[in-house]
Each structure stands twice: as structure tokens, then as C-alpha cells.
Amino acid sequence: MLHPEPHPAEVVLLTRRFRLPDSASIGTYLATEGYQAFRKALAMTPEEIIEEVKKSNLRGRGGAGFPTGLKWSFVPRNSPKPKYVVANADEGEPGTCKDRLLMQYDPHSLLEGMLIAARAVDARAGYIYIRGEYRYLIEILDRAIEEARRHGLLGRNILGSGMDFDIYTHSGAGSYECGEETALLESLEGKRGVPRLRPPFPATSGAFGCPTVLNNVETFCSVPPIILRGGLAFAGLGTPKNGGTRLFAISGHVNRPGVYELPMGFNLLRMIHEVAGGVRGGRKLKAVIPGGSSCPVLRAEECDLPMDFDSLARAGSMLGSGGVIVMDETTCMVKAAARILRFYARESCGFCTPCREGTQWLAQVLTRLERGHGQRGDVEVVRDVARNMLGRTFCPLGDAAAMPALSFIEKFRDEFEAHLEGRPCAAEEVALHA
Amino acid sequence: MKFSEQTEARLARLIESRPPGHLRSALVPMLLFIQDEVGAITPEVVEEVCQRLGVSRRDVEEVVSYYSMLRRKPAGRYHIQICTNISCMLVGGAELFEHACRKLGIGHHGVTEDGMFSLEEVECIGACCWGPAMQVNYDYHHHVTPEVFDRLIEQLRDNGGKARER
Numbered sequence: 218m219l220h221p222e223p224h225p226a227e228v229v230l231l232t233r234r235f236r237l238p239d240s241a242s243i244g245t246y247l248a249t250e251g252y253q254a255f256r257k258a259l260a261m262t263p264e265e266i267i268e269e270v271k272k273s274n275l276r277g278r279g280g281a282g283f284p285t286g287l288k289w290s291f292v293p294r295n296s297p298k299p300k301y302v303v304a305n306a307d308e309g310e311p312g313t314c315k316d317r318l319l320m321q322y323d324p325h326s327l328l329e330g331m332l333i334a335a336r337a338v339d340a341r342a343g344y345i346y347i348r349g350e351y352r353y354l355i356e357i358l359d360r361a362i363e364e365a366r367r368h369g370l371l372g373r374n375i376l377g378s379g380m381d382f383d384i385y386t387h388s389g390a391g392s393y394e395c396g397e398e399t400a401l402l403e404s405l406e407g408k409r410g411v412p413r414l415r416p417p418f419p420a421t422s423g424a425f426g427c428p429t430v431l432n433n434v435e436t437f438c439s440v441p442p443i444i445l446r447g448g449l450a451f452a453g454l455g456t457p458k459n460g461g462t463r464l465f466a467i468s469g470h471v472n473r474p475g476v477y478e479l480p481m482g483f484n485l486l487r488m489i490h491e492v493a494g495g496v497r498g499g500r501k502l503k504a505v506i507p508g509g510s511s512c513p514v515l516r517a518e519e520c521d522l523p524m525d526f527d528s529l530a531r532a533g534s535m536l537g538s539g540g541v542i543v544m545d546e547t548t549c550m551v552k553a554a555a556r557i558l559r560f561y562a563r564e565s566c567g568f569c570t571p572c573r574e575g576t577q578w579l580a581q582v583l584t585r586l587e588r589g590h591g592q593r594g595d596v597e598v599v600r601d602v603a604r605n606m607l608g609r610t611f612c613p614l615g616d617a618a619a620m621p622a623l624s625f626i627e628k629f630r631d632e633f634e635a636h637l638e639g640r641p642c643a644a645e646e647v648a649l650h651a
Numbered sequence: 652m653k654f655s656e657q658t659e660a661r662l663a664r665l666i667e668s669r670p671p672g673h674l675r676s677a678l679v680p681m682l683l684f685i686q687d688e689v690g691a692i693t694p695e696v697v698e699e700v701c702q703r704l705g706v707s708r709r710d711v712e713e714v715v716s717y718y719s720m721l722r723r724k725p726a727g728r729y730h731i732q733i734c735t736n737i738s739c740m741l742v743g744g745a746e747l748f749e750h751a752c753r754k755l756g757i758g759h760h761g762v763t764e765d766g767m768f769s770l771e772e773v774e775c776i777g778a779c780c781w782g783p784a785m786q787v788n789y790d791y792h793h794h795v796t797p798e799v800f801d802r803l804i805e806q807l808r809d810n811g812g813k814a815r816e817r
């Protein structure tokens with residue numbers, strides 16, 4: 218899954234152990250500054266730890282990009298309830314496959330990040346919620362946890378500091394919606410993955426009704442370097458308000474697909490043409506979904522932009538989970554949109570009507586357009602249904618379905634019309650002239 | 652019901668790791684781990700889980716009907732899950748799934764007559780950069796072309812046949 222060498226443009230911070238022999242073992246980890254950040258954190262006050270994370274401008278890598286230090290500061294430390302740390306290892310967003318690598322090649326960095334979070338909020342236990350399909354990673358993580366316990370890094374009176382904290386793996390069993398933080402917590406408690414009303418947010422009422430720090434795997438893995446090298450050093454790698462590096466999973470029509478660690482704000486076109494080796498077969502770039510399937514699609518001419526949360530928002534899309542899906546000129550946009558919406562229809566938990574009904578409508582109408590059975594007014598149906606979903610669903614999955622649907626029909630309207638009228642669409646034109 | 656030593660050890664660890672008073676929290680992984688051994692969530696499994704966790708049948712049924720990996724009937728000996736989601740689709744995932752249907756003579760959620768293979772079209776499995784991707788049971792296979800697929804099937808058929816003779 219790894220290229221033999223990192224690309225010269227990569228800044229290897231979170232991935233720096235990936236290519237070491239036995240990279241997942243505690244031996245390798247300890248030999249490469251492993252658990253040094255946690256030792257440092259033990260000598261810091263919780264306020265100092267949170268301050269350092271705030272200074273780093275680290276923003277959540279799960280999708281929403283919420284500032285991590287701020288999130289941690291919401292945990293009421295004087296609450297009499299026990300507190301928990303939960304790692305979101307559900308990684309279900311189509312186009313995203315980076316947490317898998319972090320856990321496979323450097324599981325201890327996740328544990329260390331969680332330990333530091335636990336220190337910052339005085340948590341008593343941590344859970345890693347792993348999607349059921351990632352079974353082999355449970356074995357790897359359980360082994361790492363066992364190693365850490367044997368080294369006195371987990372359990373009671375950690376390193377003689379008086380801190381008690383342990384980490385456990387927990388598996389899902391097939392559900393994209395369980396990646397949504399409150400649905401995840403329901404699942405962790407042994408229930409269906411139906412989300413909870415927010416607020417209260419997990420920071421105040423999370424796992425088992427207790428204050429909980431819940432972050433994405435990559436977010437936790439970013440914490441040890443922040444503590445070790447200082448928040449400002451991490452912040453300096455990226456762009457203003459977007460600290461550090463990010464693992465971008467570049468997939469689709471590129472010559473060298475893969476997961477690359479690049480500074481926040483790295484130019485998207487450079488990412489495609491230089492880092493990922495350019496578009497396959499020397500074809501023309503047509504479109505990019507910049508951050509996993511929930512993000513509005515960008516036309517090729519919109520792609521000359523820095524990949525950080527704010528620039529993507531300004532461009533009308535999102536940085537999301539960092540899954541960069543590249544489509545060349547042979548791609549049928551109707552087919553792509555239909556496939557993406559079938560995914561949301563299948564994964565909608567069904568709890569609220571606009572999403573349950575809306576995703577089904579979108580999937581059905583787009584699929585019949587794709588197959589050439591579209592009816593007059595279908596494109597408007599897609600637009601109206603999607604618009605009516607926006608902001609009206611119980612959890613963000615509804616928006617995650619509506620936004621890409623809208624962007625596809627707005628930006629590639631002509632292709633949808635072509636399918637409707639039985640004309641060859643732009644992708645077929647390319648094929649005809651090839 | 653009693654399970655293998657390995658499964659029992661896993662279940663014991665799961666239960667130990669629950670906060671006091673929150674045994675139910677072990678439910679989803681417990682069902683999955685048991686299914687891995689038994690092959691399906693049978694009525695006996697439901698009963699057993701109710702007992703072990705002190706939850707009601709309703710609590711268990713609700714969960715079984717929600718999660719896509721939990722099933723009431725056993726899959727084939729080799730459960731083939733092919734991703735056709737967007738990243739895989741762009742590099743031939745849908746064609747791979749169609750090829751698999753023809754090769755095995757079954758469709759989505761089908762099981763071959765000899766019980767050797769079952770097939771499922773799945774959503775993203777976190778292998779988007781290495782597509783077309785699939786899982787056979789829990790094992791990942793990356794860059795699966797129809798030729799790679801056929802070779803693997805022959806190999807599995809061989810292994811499966813031999814395992815049965817033993």
C-alpha cells in the first residue's frame with residue numbers, strides 16, 4: 218500500500234515511521250522518540266497541554282475541521298463523572314483510506330495521542346471504535362495496547378505518575394452512519410447507530426452520558442508531534458488557521474494513487490499532477506471531489522487552490538476527510554453522481570424523513586437518468602429534493618448526500634440533459650473521438 | 652453455548668473492558684465475534700448473548716437488523732465483498748463485480764450451491780487508493796482485475812476442497 222519512498226514534496230511527520238522495519242512494534246516506536254511527548258505532557262498541566270494544541274491550529278481530520286484544542290477545552294474537568302477518550306476509527310467516507318495506514322504502520326502514535334488527551338481532560342478510559350471490516354487492525358491495536366501495558370504506559374499509576382488510564386478496542390459491524398460521532402456513541406453503548414440530538418455535544422455528554430473527547434485517528438496521531446516540537450512549529454507547517462500536515466488519499470484516474478502526507482494548503486493541481494504522477498493515460502482532468510464523497514465536486518478549472526479547510530469552503534466545497542477523488546475526461550458525471558447517491562440511500566439510518574425519503578429519491582432519479590430512462594423534469598427533481606434536504610435533516614448525513622447531488626447537476630448540467638435527451642454526453646464524446 | 656477458547660478469551664476481554672454497569676456496551680462486537688465462529692446470528696446466539704449481557708431479545712434483535720455485517724444465515728465459506736463505490740468504480744470496480752457474478756453464477760447476497768462462495772456488493776472498504784478492492788472474509792485484496800479474481804477463485808476452491816477432505 219506504500220510507495221517505496223515518500224514523494225519529495227511530502228513532509229513526513231505522521232508517516233515518518235511507516236517505512237521502518239517492524240514499524241508497529243513498541244521497540245521501533247520507543248527508538249524513534251515514542252512516548253516522549255507523553256512523558257513531556259506528564260510534566261505539564263492540563264491547561265498547558267490544551268494551550269499547546271490550540272497554538273498548533275490542529276483541526277479535526279474526521280471531516281468537519283473543528284479546532285481540536287478548543288474541543289478539548291469544552292470538557293468540564295471538575296465534573297464528578299468519569300471522562301472518556303474515544304478515537305473514531307470508523308473510516309467510512311468513500312475515497313478515504315488513511316486512518317487504516319496510521320493504525321497498521323504506527324498504532325502506538327494513536328495510543329500516545331489518546332494518552333495525552335486523557336491527561337488533558339483527566340479521562341479514565343479510552344475506546345478505539347474501529348469499523349468491523351478493519352478486523353486485522355483490531356489485532357494490531359490489541360497487540361500495541363498489550364505492549365504499552367507491559368511498559369507501564371497504560372493501566373494503573375502510569376510511569377509512577379499516579380495517572381490511571383487504559384485503552385480498549387471496540388468494533389462496529391457495518392454502518393457508515395456509525396462514523397457520525399453521536400451515532401458512534403450509541404453504537405459503542407450497544408445500540409443501533411441512530412444519532413443523538415446535539416447539543417449536548419460529546420464534550421459534555423458523550424460516552425455513557427459522561428464528558429468525552431472524541432476525535433478522528435489522524436487527529437490523535439497529530440498530537441504527539443505537537444507536544445514534542447511545540448504547537449507553533451506544527452502550525453508553521455500549514456497555512457493560517459490550518460496547522461500541520463495532512464494525509465491525503467489520492468484515488469481515481471491518476472498514475473500514482475496513494476496516501477501522501479502534505480502540508481496543509483498544498484496546491485490541489487500540484488497534488489494531482491506532480492505528487493500523484495498526473496492523470497492516467499495523459500488524459501485531461503475533468504473533475505475532482507476534494508475531500509471524500511460528501512464534498513461538492515470541483516470542475517478542473519476550479520482546482521488551482523490550496524488544500525486547507527478555509528480555501529475549500531471559499532471554493533464552495535469542503536476539505537472533509539482528505540480523500541481526493543480524481544476524474545478524467547472519460548468519466549460520466551451522471552454515473553458518478555448516481556453511484557454516490559446510491560451509497561447515501563443505502564447508508565441513511567432512516568430515522569428522519571427528509572434524509573430517508575430524500576436519499577431514496579435522489580438515488581432512484583439519478584440512476585434512471587444514468588440508465589437512459591430519465592423523464593422530463595428529472596434534473597429539477599434532483600435539485601428540488603436536494604435543496605429541501607439541506608439543513609432539514611437530523612444529522613449531517615442528509616447534507617452530505619444533498620451537497621454532492623446539487624454540485625454535480627449544477628456544474629455538469631449539460632451531461633444530465635444529454636442523458637435525458639439520448640444525446641451522447643461529454644464522456645461519450647471523448648470515447649467516440651478516442 | 653460454548654465457543655472456542657480463542658473466542659471465549661476475546662469475549663472475556665470485551666466484557667472486562669466495559670465500564671461498571673454498562674455490560675450492554677459489548678453487544679455489537681460480541682455479536683460480530685460470535686458470528687465469526689458460528690457463521691450467523693442464529694436464535695441460539697441471540698439467546699446466549701441475552702444471557703451473557705443481561706439484555707432483552709429486543710435489544711439484540713434491534714442491533715442485528717441494523718448492522719450490515721450481521722446476518723441471520725451463514726455466508727459461503729469464502730465471503731467475497733467487492734467495492735463498487737466511487738474510487739473503485741473509476742478503476743473498474745463495477746465491472747469486477749459483474750465479472751464475479753458471471754464467474755460464480757450468483758448475484759448480490761447470493762451463495763453458490765456448494766456453499767463455497769458468497770458474494771456481496773459493498774460500499775467503500777477503505778482501500779480507495781488500491782482499487783478495484785475487495786475483501787474475502789476479512790482479507791483485503793487490492794488491484795483486483797478479472798484475471799486476478801479468477802486465479803484467486805481457483806485457488807480458494809482448491810483450498811476449500813482440501814480443507815473439507817481433511
Ligand SMILES: Cc1cc2nc3c(=O)[nH]c(=O)nc-3n(C[C@H](O)[C@H](O)[C@H](O)COP(=O)(O)O)c2cc1C
Nearest residue numbers: 277278279305307308309396397398432433436613
Ligand atoms: C455520516 C457521517 C459519517 C462520519 N464518518 C466519520 C468517520 O468515519 N471517521 C471520522 O473520524 N469522522 C467521521 N465523521 C465525523 C464525526 O462526526 C466527527 O466530527 C469526528 O470524528 C470528530 O473528530 P475530529 O474533530 O478529530 O475530526 C462522520 C460524520 C458524519 C456526519
Ligand code: SF4
Nearest residue numbers: 566567568569572612
Ligand atoms: S440525516 Fe436523518 S435519516 Fe439520515 S442518517 Fe442522519 S438521522 Fe439518519
Ligand code: FES
Nearest residue numbers: 734739775778779
Ligand atoms: S471506494 Fe472502494 S474501497 Fe473506497
